[in-house]
Amino acid sequence: MLVFWKQNLVFLAVPKTGTTAIEGALAPKAAMVMRDPPQIKHAPVYRYRRFFKPLFVQAGGKEPEIMAVVRDPVDWLGSWYRYRSRDDLIGHPNSTRDISFDDFVLEYCKGKPADFANVGSQAKFVLDGDGNMGIDHLFRYEDQSLLIAFLEARLDVTLDLKRLNVSPSKPTPLSPAVAARLREKRSIEFEVWDMAGRQSLI
Numbered sequence: 001m002l003v004f005w006k007q008n009l010v011f012l013a014v015p016k017t018g019t020t021a022i023e024g025a026l027a028p029k030a031a032m033v034m035r036d037p038p039q040i041k042h043a044p045v046y047r048y049r050r051f052f053k054p055l056f057v058q059a060g061g062k063e064p065e066i067m068a069v070v071r072d073p074v075d076w077l078g079s080w081y082r083y084r085s086r087d088d089l090i091g092h093p094n095s096t097r098d099i100s101f102d103d104f105v106l107e108y109c110k111g112k113p114a115d116f117a118n119v120g121s122q123a124k125f126v127l128d129g130d131g132n133m134g135i136d137h138l139f140r141y142e143d144q145s146l147l148i149a150f151l152e153a154r155l156d157v158t159l160d161l162k163r164l165n166v167s168p169s170k171p172t173p174l175s176p177a178v179a180a181r182l183r184e185k186r187s188i189e190f191e192v193w194d195m196a197g198r199q200s201l202i
Helices: 019-029 045-060 073-083 101-108 122-126 144-155 176-185 187-199
Strands: 002-004 009-011 065-070 137-140
Touching (some): 019 144, 073 187, 122 187, 176 187
Parallel strands (some): 065 137
């Protein structure tokens, strides 16, 4: 999480959406940088509203605007899958080293997935408890030009985002049947990504 106090903007960091690169580029400009623990660094909107928003409103007298980035659900899962295939997780319950991407996605579709596929939800990150969008400016990871243009204009900076915390290279082929099951079981993830295409234009 990054807080830009003077610009009245809070950046909520959805995991696996390039947030480490954004943090690296914008940390010097931020009034507050929440790096640890992960529960704070990657605080979803419901946690932000419960713990941080009251503090910020009390201190500043107005509610900061919130921005976030979401990624195409299949690519997002692919990033998690590759990230958990790294050498230091071999033998760990989170490891995907010997699991196919199809099996990873099928496990993710379950109500209570196994540890290796328990990676959370972009939808739950950005929606409030009533299922409404809780982000003022929601961008697609795939549309970096729009994201950068917004940040440069809002924060009066010039950005050159570096690739940081990159997942290992590993093929992520997804069969049509599994792709269809993912869209059926986790349709809200695709709905949120579709919202991002419109929300970022606000």
